[in-house]
Amino acid sequence: MEREDFAVARLSKEERAQYCRHQGMTLWLTGLSAAGKSAVGFTLEKLLLQQGYMAYALDGDILRQGLNQDLNFDPVARAENIRRVGEVAKLMNDSGVITIACLIAPYQKDRAWVRQRHQVENLSFIEVFIDTPLAVCEARDPKGLYKKARQGEITNFTGIDASYENPLQPEITIDTTVMDPVAAAGFIMNDLQQRGIFPND
């Protein structure tokens, strides 16, 4: 049977939103290694799921074992790392999932690029700065990476021999020295509700 038309029209965002419980969005958690991005991100993922939202955390370390396993930590590879995760977040966001990207993403231009890529397709993008001082991260050092970086065993380590550029205008800032992951997840959830970001509530 011949098809009358090769291109089948996809549902528009508005039509899709009628069938999904809520629209998707991207929450981009940026901060130093050991700042608490994944702890906050996974806690928020769980909180959202338990409240009936579709949510998924994209963790930078986990993605480096899969999609980004071919990339190292030099600036070009970091940009490609963020480009790919940005594209995946965009796709998941478009599907209706609240997508929580947890990546160091140290450079302003890379984060700005991801934001712009979302904006041109009218997809929500919320930058969340997990603002933990370097000294606190280094004291935590759960994987011993800061120690190795100080000893020169690993290079291009953010905060030690590679720079971290603070977000200029993040939508949300979390100070993990006064909030644990559960409090931080609740704070973000509350902030999003204040913004009216869950239209089907």
Place this chain on the structure above:
Amino acid sequence: MEREDFAVARLSKEERAQYCRHQGMTLWLTGLSAAGKSAVGFTLEKLLLQQGYMAYALDGDILRQGLNQDLNFDPVARAENIRRVGEVAKLMNDSGVITIACLIAPYQKDRAWVRQRHQVENLSFIEVFIDTPLAVCEARDPKGLYKKARQGEITNFTGIDASYENPLQPEITIDTTVMDPVAAAGFIMNDLQQRGIFPND
């Protein structure tokens, strides 16, 4: 405030499935250019959404404008193209979305790799062969690509100067010479229900 534990436990697949309406899965639609993969995929996406399922089509052509924009059509780049889409499908599947990948994916080993990557994480993977004869695809030629390939204006074109290896044991085969996209989408939906793949129904 110090965190007691850096690693926050994520919800297990079983816990996640309690909160989502259904588990995710990957439907991998493979076939020649112009076989009707995207037409079937987008129609199935719409049908699933309208019936209350979370569904999203990953279209090879669209992804080549985003995530895979740096890749060409030689065998190494095709393998990387499929690797990346396989990883994205795995993530979306894990999030609870019925993920419909529409890619030529001409080589058996690349498709087998994606299947294996899903299996090790216990994620559903269904191979759907969009089985349209080359002569029919070439007669359709909606983008004029077959004509260009015959004239040598483009190279590495599947079916002309690059091979397509038929799926060995696809879970579903669609003959688009007897089914239009709506019929094909309904056929796939029915097949999945027969397999009891929508556990929350």
